[in-house]
Each structure stands twice: as C-alpha cells, then as structure tokens.
Amino acid sequence: MTFLEERDLENVPNIREYYKGKTVFITGGSGFMGKVLIEKLLYSCTDLDRIYLLLRSKKGLKPEDRLAQIYSSHCFDRLRKERPGVFESKVYFISGDVSEVGLGLSDEDRTLIVNKTHIIFHAAASVRFDDPLKVAARLNIRGTKEIMELAKDVRNLESLIHVSTSYANTNRDPIEEIMYPPHADWRETLQVCEELDDHTLEVLTPKYLGELPNTYVFTKQLAEHVVYEYKGKLPIVIIRPSIVISSHIDPFPGWIDNFNGPVGILVACGKGILRTIYSSPDIVSDYIPVDVAIKSFIAASWIRGTKELEPTDDIPIYNSCAGDLNNITINELVMIGKDVVTTLPLNNMLWTYGGSITTSLILFNIKVLFFHLLPAIFIDILLWIMGKKPMLVKIQRRIYIANLALRYYITQQWTFCNKNFITLRSNIKKVDKPDFYYEMENIDKYEFFQQCCAAGRKYLLKEKEKDIPKAKAHYRRYYI
Structure with missing residues (x-):
C-alpha cells in the first residue's frame, strides 16, 4: 500500500467530481493507449474542461490534420454515437515534439499549458526494441526530462502520470513496485548520445546496455530516474503497464x-x-487489456490529485499488470x-x-x-x-x-508483483466502480x-x- 491509499478518502471527491472543470495535457495521445485514454476521459468524465494533445507534423500531416485523423479512429465510435460533439469541443492540439528541446513548444503554447493544466499524462515514448540508442534516448530520456521541466512551471499541477513499463527491470525477478537502482547515469547517457557519431555509438551500445536486452528497456529504466529526481517536488505517479493488448x-x-x-x-x-x-x-x-490499464491511470491521477503535495511525499509506483490475477x-x-x-x-x-x-x-x-x-x-x-x-x-x-x-x-x-495496483482499485468509491473499477481475475x-x-x-x-x-x-x- 502507498501513502496515497493510507489516508481517509471519505470526504475526497469521486473521480467524476475530481475531473470536473479540469484541464488535461497528454503526450502520446495518437498512440494505442493514448486514444483509449482520451476516449475514456471524454466518455466517463465529460465535465472536464478540455484536453490538450501534444502533436507533431508526421508523414506530411500537420497537427490539425492528425487530430482529425485521431478522431476518425473506430476507437471513438461509441463517443460519436453517445456523446456527439464532445471531442470537437474539448480536445485541442498543441504543436510540439517530445524529442525536441523544450518539446518544440512556442512561447504562447508553453504559457497556455503552464497556466491552464491540472493533470499531465506522459505516455509518449519510443516503443521499438531495435531503435538506435540515440533515437531511444532522445525520446524516452530527454523527452521525459523536458516534460518534467515543463511540469515544474505548471502553476496548478495536481498530478503527473508517467507511463513506464513493467519490463523496465528485466534483470530482476520478482519485479516489485519499487524504484530500483539505475543501470547508468541518465545525464551521461544523453551526453554520450549527443557527442558520439552513429557508428561508434552502435558499436558501443551492447556494452553500454549491459544485462538489459535492448534500448527500449534501457532508456525506459533511466527515464524513471529522471522522474524520481522530482520526488517531493511534483505530484508524480509512475505506472508500469505490462504487455498492453x-x-x-x-x-x-x-x-x-x-x-x-x-x-x-x-x-x-x-x-x-x-x-x-x-x-x-x-x-x-503478462498481458493487460488496454482499458484495464487506462482505468488504473485515471484512478492513480485521482488519488494523487486529491492529496496536497508535501516535501516528504514519495513517488508511488504501480505495476499495472495481471500478476497472479x-x-x-x-x-x-x-x-x-x-x-x-x-x-x-x-x-x-x-x-x-x-x-x-x-x-x-x-x-x-x-x-x-x-x-x-x-x-x-x-x-x-x-x-x-x-x-x-x-x-x-x-x-x-x-x-x-x-x-x-x-x-x-x-x-x-518473470514474476510481477502488483499489490499497489490491487490496493488502488479497492479505494475506488462505490459510485465510480461501474466506470473505473478494473479487474482481471474474472475475465x-x-x-x-x-x-x-x-x-x-x-x-x-x-x-x-x-x-x-x-x-x-x-x-x-x-x-x-
């Protein structure tokens, strides 16, 4: 159990009440999990104020075209039918790129996020196992650093959900809901990636990864330590989904x-x-249905967001996985x-x-x-x-x-421990259970x-x- 669940939640607003009037900023909104997160927020927390998606130009499509492309997905069929007009009125794009310094944000857009945002979901990442170290580090490590730099300036930040992976520590078994020692210094890793040419870095990568299998696992593990440096300074939760299906x-x-x-x-x-x-x-x-993972994201942002940040607060970690369930x-x-x-x-x-x-x-x-x-x-x-x-x-x-x-x-x-993940769902209020309670054991x-x-x-x-x-x-x- 984390410190968030140890408090009395009787007078805490339920999830729908908490999200009412809130502004959400999402990276990775065009991905598989991102789409389901957007849909679930709009469908079950319709009274939120708005959602900003960080989108870059891609394959000749401008951010505004990509936003329309996202909404054209079958993922939003239910929303179009039962909540017509909600997406168009509440979802906006912010032109930027996680891999760029300062997220590629204009001064105007950065000011907008800093002044308006209450909740951040950082789900953007390179998920390819065979990406060159330089590419994976730029997206997973430096991208996370830039998000944290932005978050510390956000005036009304209530919760920041950093999406990691249950496989970030594959050299261990069992894998518990704790922060393990880093496999390298993330600052030095970024420096190495910036200073070495591509060929030299490719030759050195296997030795640099050590006992970790690929650049994805390596950089996601280090990204957790970028986040962990803000312990007690920002209201952060780390969630580690397993294989999302x-x-x-x-x-x-x-x-x-x-x-x-x-x-x-x-x-x-x-x-x-x-x-x-x-x-x-x-x-x-270990497979986790995408909607089960997304419900845990929303529940975690609620339970973190309803507690005032204190300097002694640790960063709770949830292995969003099936485990023994x-x-x-x-x-x-x-x-x-x-x-x-x-x-x-x-x-x-x-x-x-x-x-x-x-x-x-x-x-x-x-x-x-x-x-x-x-x-x-x-x-x-x-x-x-x-x-x-x-x-x-x-x-x-x-x-x-x-x-x-x-x-x-x-x-x-591997054996994945998910005690915190299970405890989190047990604290979801009765009124919220039809929409946000998640279970695996009866599937x-x-x-x-x-x-x-x-x-x-x-x-x-x-x-x-x-x-x-x-x-x-x-x-x-x-x-x-």
Whole structure:
C-alpha cells in the first residue's frame, strides 16, 4: 500500500467530481493507449474542461490534420454515437515534439499549458526494441526530462502520470513496485548520445546496455530516474503497464489498432504464415487489456490529485499488470487460436492454422527454413509469373525480425508483483466502480481472445462479416 491509499478518502471527491472543470495535457495521445485514454476521459468524465494533445507534423500531416485523423479512429465510435460533439469541443492540439528541446513548444503554447493544466499524462515514448540508442534516448530520456521541466512551471499541477513499463527491470525477478537502482547515469547517457557519431555509438551500445536486452528497456529504466529526481517536488505517479493488448470492455470489447502482442501472433497463425514459435509452452506472458490499464491511470491521477503535495511525499509506483490475477501460457494462447480459427477463419489464408511451439533453437531455424522461407519463395514465384507483386518473402522477413526482438520475452519467465495496483482499485468509491473499477481475475480467456480475433479481423485486416462463409469454405478446402 502507498501513502496515497493510507489516508481517509471519505470526504475526497469521486473521480467524476475530481475531473470536473479540469484541464488535461497528454503526450502520446495518437498512440494505442493514448486514444483509449482520451476516449475514456471524454466518455466517463465529460465535465472536464478540455484536453490538450501534444502533436507533431508526421508523414506530411500537420497537427490539425492528425487530430482529425485521431478522431476518425473506430476507437471513438461509441463517443460519436453517445456523446456527439464532445471531442470537437474539448480536445485541442498543441504543436510540439517530445524529442525536441523544450518539446518544440512556442512561447504562447508553453504559457497556455503552464497556466491552464491540472493533470499531465506522459505516455509518449519510443516503443521499438531495435531503435538506435540515440533515437531511444532522445525520446524516452530527454523527452521525459523536458516534460518534467515543463511540469515544474505548471502553476496548478495536481498530478503527473508517467507511463513506464513493467519490463523496465528485466534483470530482476520478482519485479516489485519499487524504484530500483539505475543501470547508468541518465545525464551521461544523453551526453554520450549527443557527442558520439552513429557508428561508434552502435558499436558501443551492447556494452553500454549491459544485462538489459535492448534500448527500449534501457532508456525506459533511466527515464524513471529522471522522474524520481522530482520526488517531493511534483505530484508524480509512475505506472508500469505490462504487455498492453486488446480492450476488455471500453470503448468496446476487442478494440485494437496494431499487430503487437498476441493478436499479431494469432493473425499470423490464422493466415497460415506463422508456423513455428521459439518459446516454451509453459511460459506465462503478462498481458493487460488496454482499458484495464487506462482505468488504473485515471484512478492513480485521482488519488494523487486529491492529496496536497508535501516535501516528504514519495513517488508511488504501480505495476499495472495481471500478476497472479489471471494469466495464460504460450501453449494456451496457441490452442485458443486453433479453436477460434475454425469458427472465425481469416480471408485468403495461405495454409491451415500454424503456430507450433519449438523449444530447440536449431529445430526452430530448420522449421523457419522449410515452413516459412521456402513456401514464401514458391508463392512469390507464382505471384511473379501471374504478373502480381511478390510479397510473402518480405512478410516472412518481418516476422523473423519480430521473432528475434521478442525472443528475450517469450523464452523467460518473470514474476510481477502488483499489490499497489490491487490496493488502488479497492479505494475506488462505490459510485465510480461501474466506470473505473478494473479487474482481471474474472475475465474468461477464451471469450476474451475470441473477441480479440473478431475485432482484429474487422479493424486490422478490414475483413467483413459477409465474407465469413466464404472464408470457412476456403478453410475447409485447405484443411482437407
């Protein structure tokens, strides 16, 4: 239990009351978790004053165009239907970039944030495992430093939620809700990244990371220490989500907008292009539905924001993860996928459902050669003969690279402690429980992943329900 839950909360306003009239500043609002956070705040805390999103120009799109693109997402279907006009009237963009000094803010926009903001959610980050150290450090370390520099000037700041990851300390087991010693000095790391050329830094990176697996984990761990230096100075909470996956309830069951995590595995297996996985069948991966994580973010900002900051205050840490509440092994996930694909097959599958688990690295590479690469070459030759663009070798290359990046995580087992995460939900007031209470233990795994596959089929692959009978007939032919 953290010091925030130890106080008497009887006379504290509930979550909706707390957010009434508040201004929220969000980084990472265009991402998967960011969209769900925006939707949930607008849907369940509609009386908030406004939300500012830090957005940069990207791929030729200006911030205002990106804001419209965000709202066009299916994530906001419920909001458009039940709360029409709320997004347009309460969500505004602030032009800037987390990777730039001063966040790339104009003087006018910085003044606006400093004078208006009450709550900050810092969720922007580089989440690629294979980013060069310089790129990851610029986004995850320096970006966090710039957010903290801005936050210390915000006049009415009540809570700042820093989104980290449960895997920030993968060299430890169990992983508890505490601040572990840093693996390096974050200031020196930024200095090294700025002074060394790209080639030299690439050569030195493995030695610099030490026992940590990649630049993502390394820089996220150091970012926590950037935040921790403001202990007692700013009202901060650190939340560490585990592997964030499709939604359980909000905004609707199964929502997802990327192929990361188990949905990507299920889709690749369902298409017949993923035939083998290098892992152990008994490995338990810690998955957290995105809406469960977002509810914990909002609850944490409420419980921190309703307590006046004192110099002796520590920074509470919550492992937003399943832990012992509910878990699933790699083997269970693959078997569920096999059951689901018979009732909900994907269009134009190239082979029957794949996904055998291989514990031998030698056998895995042999299977990749015979079941991934050679069939891909054969099909691409057929496509080329028919005058179509070859594509499968390219896809298999991406799958293999993804498998290499995930190998560290699907061949090892960690124990995540989430006592604080559980205690936080127990302090949510009765009136708030329908909208903000989160639980994992009563989620039916089969039903949940069936919803994940159905939503992935619809929103990621853009497949239509009317095509299911045709897909079933195609699947039966391949099965025979």
